[in-house]
Amino acid sequence: xxRRVVVTGCxxxxxxxxxxxxLWQALLSGRTLVGxxxxxxxxxxxxxxxxxxxxxxxxxxxxxxxxxxxxxRCCHIxxxxxxxxxxxxxxxxxxxxxxxxGAGLVLGTTMGEERQVGxxxxxxxxxxxxxxxxxxxxxxxxxxxxxxxxxxxxLGGPVWLNATACSSGNTALAWAFDFVADGTADLMLAGGADxxxxxxxxxxxxxxxxxxxxCKPFDKxxxxxxxxxxxxxxxxxxxxxxxxxxxxxxAEVVGYGLSNDAYHVTAPEPNGAGFVxxxxxxxxxxxxSPDTIGYVCAHGTGTQYNDQGxxxxxxxxxxxxxxxxxxSSIKSAIGHTNGAAAAIGAIACVLALxxxxxxxxxxxxxxxxxxxxxxxxxxxxxxxxxxxxxxSAGFGxxxxxxxxxxxx
Amino acid sequence: xxxxxxxxxxxxxxxTGVGILTPLGDNLALVAEALAAGRSAxxxxxxxxxxxxxxxxxxxxxxxxxxxxMRIYNRTTRLGICATRLALADAGLxxxxxxxxxxxxxxxxxxxxxxxxxxxxxxxxxxxxxRTNPALMPLAIPSAPGxxxxxxxxxxxxxxxxxxxxxxxxxxLGLGARLVRDGRAAAVVVxxxxxxxxxxxxxxxxxxxxxxxxxxxxxxxxxxxxxLGEAAVAxxxxxxxxxxxxxxxxxxxxxxxxxxxxAGTDGMETSLARACRQALAQAATEPADLGLVASGANGLPSxxxxxxxxxxxxxxxxxxxxxxxxxxxxLGETIDASGLLAAACALATMGGSPxxxxxxxxxxxxxxxRYLTRPEPVGGGPALVTATSQTGACSALVLARNxxxx
Numbered sequence: 001x002x003r004r005v006v007v008t009g010c011x012x013x014x015x016x017x018x019x020x021x022x023l024w025q026a027l028l029s030g031r032t033l034v035g036x037x038x039x040x041x042x043x044x045x046x047x048x049x050x051x052x053x054x055x056x057x058x059x060x061x062x063x064x065x066x067x068x069x070x071x072x073r074c075c076h077i078x079x080x081x082x083x084x085x086x087x088x089x090x091x092x093x094x095x096x097x098x099x100x101x102g103a104g105l106v107l108g109t110t111m112g113e114e115r116q117v118g119x120x121x122x123x124x125x126x127x128x129x130x131x132x133x134x135x136x137x138x139x140x141x142x143x144x145x146x147x148x149x150x151x152x153x154x155l156g157g158p159v160w161l162n163a164t165a166c167s168s169g170n171t172a173l174a175w176a177f178d179f180v181a182d183g184t185a186d187l188m189l190a191g192g193a194d195x196x197x198x199x200x201x202x203x204x205x206x207x208x209x210x211x212x213x214x215c216k217p218f219d220k221x222x223x224x225x226x227x228x229x230x231x232x233x234x235x236x237x238x239x240x241x242x243x244x245x246x247x248x249x250x251a252e253v254v255g256y257g258l259s260n261d262a263y264h265v266t267a268p269e270p271n272g273a274g275f276v277x278x279x280x281x282x283x284x285x286x287x288x289s290p291d292t293i294g295y296v297c298a299h300g301t302g303t304q305y306n307d308q309g310x311x312x313x314x315x316x317x318x319x320x321x322x323x324x325x326x327x328s329s330i331k332s333a334i335g336h337t338n339g340a341a342a343a344i345g346a347i348a349c350v351l352a353l354x355x356x357x358x359x360x361x362x363x364x365x366x367x368x369x370x371x372x373x374x375x376x377x378x379x380x381x382x383x384x385x386x387x388x389x390x391x392s393a394g395f396g397x398x399x400x401x402x403x404x405x406x407x408x
Numbered sequence: 409x410x411x412x413x414x415x416x417x418x419x420x421x422x423x424t425g426v427g428i429l430t431p432l433g434d435n436l437a438l439v440a441e442a443l444a445a446g447r448s449a450x451x452x453x454x455x456x457x458x459x460x461x462x463x464x465x466x467x468x469x470x471x472x473x474x475x476x477x478m479r480i481y482n483r484t485t486r487l488g489i490c491a492t493r494l495a496l497a498d499a500g501l502x503x504x505x506x507x508x509x510x511x512x513x514x515x516x517x518x519x520x521x522x523x524x525x526x527x528x529x530x531x532x533x534x535x536x537x538x539r540t541n542p543a544l545m546p547l548a549i550p551s552a553p554g555x556x557x558x559x560x561x562x563x564x565x566x567x568x569x570x571x572x573x574x575x576x577x578x579x580x581l582g583l584g585a586r587l588v589r590d591g592r593a594a595a596v597v598v599x600x601x602x603x604x605x606x607x608x609x610x611x612x613x614x615x616x617x618x619x620x621x622x623x624x625x626x627x628x629x630x631x632x633x634x635x636l637g638e639a640a641v642a643x644x645x646x647x648x649x650x651x652x653x654x655x656x657x658x659x660x661x662x663x664x665x666x667x668x669x670x671a672g673t674d675g676m677e678t679s680l681a682r683a684c685r686q687a688l689a690q691a692a693t694e695p696a697d698l699g700l701v702a703s704g705a706n707g708l709p710s711x712x713x714x715x716x717x718x719x720x721x722x723x724x725x726x727x728x729x730x731x732x733x734x735x736x737x738x739l740g741e742t743i744d745a746s747g748l749l750a751a752a753c754a755l756a757t758m759g760g761s762p763x764x765x766x767x768x769x770x771x772x773x774x775x776x777x778r779y780l781t782r783p784e785p786v787g788g789g790p791a792l793v794t795a796t797s798q799t800g801a802c803s804a805l806v807l808a809r810n811x812x813x814x
Contacts, residue, residue, distance in 0.1 A: 121529045137519075142550055159667070285590065396552065398551065398567045
């Protein structure tokens with residue numbers, strides 16, 4: 001018998017702010033936070049556009065974290081989001097003796113601490129092999145992202161680093177859900193983190209996949225991705241455990257679905273068949289009725305391939321009802337935060353369930369007439385909402401969907 | 409907080425195929441025979457720094473798999489593709505009609521992308537983005553080796569990469585077992601590969617972690633560091649029912665797997681012991697039932713000490729019962745692949761191969777365990793496999809010949 005798993009806390013650091021309320025108000029406003037990037041640069045790319053995270057000085061983080069030269073930014077923002085999530089859950093950040101074996105963490109990332117490699121490359125041009133120091137491998141080890149948080153908080157349960165590119169946030173939540181549901185842990189932190197990286201900016205620019213202005217998911221004039229920085233962490237807890245301590249239950253994680261396109265290294269399957277399998281698995285393994293889904297937090301990157309595949313998948317699974325389900329993407333508001341994106345999407349779903357309001361897609365002015373969907377535009381929309389579907393897809397074809405429902 | 413695993417935390421999954429590539433051989437029988445004969449692949453390495461390592465002399469991926477794009481994939485990815493192909497063939501799943509939607513891949517890959525990322529990023533700096541090979545970028549992200557393997561074998565159920573360093577592949581087996589248990593895939597390939605590259609060797613050498621070329625020993629009072637190695641291993645996992653339905657006799661069962669964390673080496677002993685106890689509880693196996701412990705000890709005194717103390721604590725009165733081996737003594741530290749490599753060795757011993765001795769062990773630093781110094785048949789009892797990462801992840805696995813270990 002699987003145990004029920006609930007969300008009792010959320011923490012997010014994004015360009016929209018460093019508080020949950022800041023994030024929610026920014027999402028509801030329908031404005032974009034994508035703009036000129038000031039603290040990060042790439043060779044040959046004169047003007048970078050993205051949703052940049054400026055970490056406030058009030059956070060207990062190194063003063064230089066906002067500078068281009070700071071190399072461990074991902075690790076630090078993930079830790080800050082984890083602390084924020086615990087505070088939001090009304091839990092101690094560092095209980096006496098640590099959290100122990102009943103609590104763990106699954107963190108997702110697309111690029112991890114890629115800036116450590118960037119740092120090495122620059123030193124290599126001057127020093128060659130002498131530039132490789134003894135600490136390099138440890139700094140570039142992505143598990144350090146999760147281990148750094150776990151060590152700081154005293155977690156003793158499973159501490160995993162999950163890399164499924166831009167579906168990492170949802171798959172991290174999926175493994176954490178399983179750990180709580182099967183009794184391995186009573187409490188898990190889960191989410192994702194990524195910062196701006198040279199590899200992704202330059203690579204996407206070479207593929208002409210970067211938006212020339214600001215990404216416009218589902219718009220007929222969409223022209224590509226806008227990157228963002230961020231970290232999103234959720235506290236997942238076993239229902240009875242949460243009730244025993246009098247926690248405020250924000251939402252329930254009902255289950256998840258996975259699939260892989262196995263179609264192309266970078267392009268998603270155009271007909272959305274992979275997404276279809278992931279959504280259907282999420283519904284089938286949880287016994288949830290498709291009719292309960294009242295909001296879709298779309299992957300919505302603003303590329304032609306993604307938007308088409310995703311809409312086709314929703315129409316395949318939900319049939320005629322698809323065009324009536326409020327659907328939006330938060331990536332045009334806070335950028336595509338890669339490994340954090342699905343985790344922040346899950347937080348948006350939690351907030352939508354709590355406030356019975358769904359966020360709009362910023363910059364969506366002229367929905368592609370081919371789609372005919374109910375895209376939420378301009379501002380938040382009040383709805384009666386019992387369950388949400390949080391979609392994600394990653395480079396290489398990994399898809400993951402998470403089902404969340406109103407607090408029991 | 410209770411945190412006690414339930415008996416069903418990791419349901420039994422059947423191992424129906426193994427692919428293995430090591431400098432000692434490219435099938436399990438060959439590798440087991442070489443290990444039992446006391447052969448070691450660890451040899452002096454001259455570059456980039458003098459050290460001891462177990463490297464492939466002449467790895468040629470095209471001997472094992474014909475996959476589009478192989479030429480541009482890095483060594484780890486090519487190794488992983490080949491091990492996956494061998495495992496699927498061993499499981500009878502090549503051209504066997506398994507729907508692609510029912511095949512998943514779980515890759516243990518903490519460092520598998522890193523040399524490509526270094527090459528790509530260095531090219532951005534030295535040549536500029538417009539003169540950099542655009543095909544490299546998608547291969548430079550951490551999930552790329554696993555994604556390429558899944559793509560190469562049309563695995564459409566899932567493509568997952570776990571990155572817990574040395575604990576990755578045992579964690580991967582635990583995850584793979586969950587995926588088949590929950591019906592998310594009929595078969596999951598859990599694959600791990602580790603190819604050496606200069607920056608990795610240089611960094612570990614300069615951190616003082618590598619043993620001198622002639623001084624590599626595990627569990628020995630003279631241990632002074634590890635020797636790196638190269639390897640790839642893949643296990644095919646299925647639900648017992650699925651294996652039976654297609655007429656496959658499982659090679660073994662994943663009877664239990666548990667993951668824990670320790671902040672720093674000080675807590676490693678306690679944390680690893682917890683993982684072992686949880687995995688044994690899931691498998692309903694008592695320490696005295698174990699035939700073999702395939703330890704993740706690697707020659708670093710801190711790791712070896714934590715492993716030995718954890719095993720002493722877990723085995724208790726049965727400390728002299730199971731034979732203790734450490735395949736890294738012959739195959740080196742293969743980080744991401746190390747857990748699967750040890751599991752493969754355990755699987756071979758359960759199948760009748762003598763358990764391999766710990767190469768070079770003469771004076772155990774911490775007595776009390778039954779360290780193997782010569783090959784020995786250990787019977788078909790369950791095996792405990794341990795693994796840790798330098799970041800604090802601990803993982804333990806119980807493999808058993810029967811679906812219910814005890």
